Amino acid sequence: MSEIDCNEVLRRLWAYLDGEADEAACQDLEVHIARCLGCRHQVDFEVRLRQIIQSKCRSEPAPQKLREDLRRLLGNSP
């Protein structure tokens, strides 16, 4: 484990939030965040921002017509 500063937290933040940081990197980050209110706020902000982006951009079911067209298409093709 090594001490990291706020800039380093920012640099590693997205790999961490994406679940791509290795165990040591996660630990460094979590230790820093536990002690640093500013970074904690930033992490919280990024997490909520991503949730908003997901909730507003994800829910778009395919039109029924496309579903039916596909069924027909696949039924007819070899």
Next chain:
Amino acid sequence: MGACAVNADYRGATLTDEERDRFEAIVNEHLDGLYGTALRLTRNRATAEDLVQDTFLKAWRSFRTFQAGTNARAWLYKILMNAYIDSYRRSSRAPDIVDHEDVGDFYLYAKAQESEDLKRAGDPEEILLSKIMDADVKDALEQVPEPFRAAVILADLQDFSYREIADILEIPIGTVMSRLYRGRRHLQRLLWDYAKRAGYTNGETSPPSTPSPVVP
């Protein structure tokens, strides 16, 4: 197991009923996700539908080469992305913003912290997030230039890992990370512009909004 109709003898290259059922299950499982992705990529419903049809037709034709038990989802997205890059992106390239903007270190959080207007209005981050809640986030995402947009869609909306995105887009992981970074900076920049246009301040100091119609 029940008798399996071995059709290969007389059907030649066609797929068996069992394969057909398996494929139909894959279609049902991934159609919504693929359509949503196609829509954010092409920014047009009709084009998105064409792209998805194209994807499933290509997938159907190469279903034999797809190994059961491997990642069907990543396989389908790879076909979708290839089809998109081969034909659709070319035709819809025009409206893309050229990536000349310096969004290198644009952080919404830092902007909120620095904004005197937001600070005056109360809790800067809360106000900014509530503005973004009201913003047209889909439109902002669709304005993120390619190839950064595709990386953001695959990671943030479809939850693919860096490794999977690298396979889908056939680029190195380092490139995935830099595209994602840049795409997210672009998106934050666009959302900041939305928030600015909507006005920073909360209801108390902004001009009164149009009253909602009174239901008797």
